[in-house]
Amino acid sequence: xxxxxxxxxxxxxxxxxxxxxxxxxxxxxxxxxxxxxxxxxxxxxxxxxxxxxxxxxxxxxxxxxxxxxxxxxxxxxxxxxxxxxxxxxxxxxxxxxxxxxxxxxxxxxxxxxxxxxxxxxxxxxxxxxxxxxxxxxxxxxxxxxxxxxxxxxxxxxxxxxxxxxxxxxxxxxxxxxxxxxxxxxxxxxxxxxxxxxxxxxxxxxxx
Numbered sequence: 001x002x003x004x005x006x007x008x009x010x011x012x013x014x015x016x017x018x019x020x021x022x023x024x025x026x027x028x029x030x031x032x033x034x035x036x037x038x039x040x041x042x043x044x045x046x047x048x049x050x051x052x053x054x055x056x057x058x059x060x061x062x063x064x065x066x067x068x069x070x071x072x073x074x075x076x077x078x079x080x081x082x083x084x085x086x087x088x089x090x091x092x093x094x095x096x097x098x099x100x101x102x103x104x105x106x107x108x109x110x111x112x113x114x115x116x117x118x119x120x121x122x123x124x125x126x127x128x129x130x131x132x133x134x135x136x137x138x139x140x141x142x143x144x145x146x147x148x149x150x151x152x153x154x155x156x157x158x159x160x161x162x163x164x165x166x167x168x169x170x171x172x173x174x175x176x177x178x179x180x181x182x183x184x185x186x187x188x189x190x191x192x193x194x195x196x197x198x199x200x201x202x203x204x205x206x207x
Contacts (some may be wrong), residue, residue, distance in 0.1 A: 004032055004043045005147065007109035011046065012150035014062050024055035026113075026153075027142055029133055033154035034172065036145040038179040041172065045110035051139055056100055056115045060087035063111070064105040081105065096120040123195070130195030133163035141189060158186055158193040165198045177205050 008028075028036070030047035040189050050056045058083060062069075068083035076089050081103050088102040097120035102113045116134050124135030131137045133155050142153035164172045180190075194202055 002107040003107070004035075004046055004085075006107040007111055008032060008046050010107045010150055010152070011048075011063075011111060012147065012152060016150060018062055020058045020062065024058060025051040025136060025139060026055055026059070027051075028152055028154040029063070029138075029160075031172070033145070034157065034160055034176060034179075036147065036178075037152060037157050038183050039157070039172075039180070041175050045112055046106075048111070048113045049134065050113060050115045051140075053100060053115050053117065055197065056088055056102055056113050059113050060102045063102070063104045063106065063113075066106050076101075082101040090117075090126065092118070092122070097122070110185045122205065126192040128196045130166070130198065131159045131193040133159055141193075156186070156187045156193075161190075161202070162193050162195060162198060165194075165201070177202070 025047050028047070029049050031041045031043040032046050035041050042117045049057070050059065052118070063082070064087070067087060068081055070084045072081045072086040074080050076091055082088065088100050090098065090100040092098040096118055098116070098118035100115045100117065104111050119132070119135060120137065122132050123129035124132040124137065126137060127198060131141070138155050138159060141156060141159065143156040144151050145154050157180055161173065161180070164176065190202065192197065
């Protein structure tokens with residue numbers, strides 16, 4: 001079992017054995033979600049989004065045993081980790097984009113939990129602009145995946161493709177397209193998930 005699998009399995013073990021599992025919605029995003037849907041990638045961390053701010057607070061309490069005893073010596077950047085003193089932090093960028101984050105090393109692998117409270121106008125639409133991986137529509141268009149004995153919701157590849165095309169992540173874009181070619185895709189969802197700009201590119205790749 002790889003490091004990310006061990007970390008995600010521990011997250012699932014803690015979550016599904018807890019009393020909080022019926023109280024909030026969470027979803028697996030990013031490269032781990034891609035790999036669990038058949039993509040060839042090497043995940044750098046386990047990324048989880050919570051629908052509401054209460055969700056990240058509950059997960060922070062659940063992962064308390066992995067928090068640093070003292071406040072992290074690094075500022076709020078890539079190396080920041082949750083501590084007992086500061087389990088989460090909220091950050092607002094000049095655009096207005098606002099998120100609340102928690103970050104832990106669980107069984108030797110980084111696990112990040114994020115709640116986005118202000119998208120600052122990032123395009124998110126099922127009618128031409130494309131569905132954003134951090135947006136409102138992922139909660140109704142999730143795909144259940146299995147790791148060991150656990151079944152968890154993740155953002156489907158059709159939606160992940162749009163986000164990676166926007167970010168010009170050609171490595172991940174190609175890995176997702178190969179997986180969709182190999183395992184098939186939801187035609188109705190792909191037409192909603194991809195922007196008018198990106199849908200012709202996808203169709204050319206499929207043909």
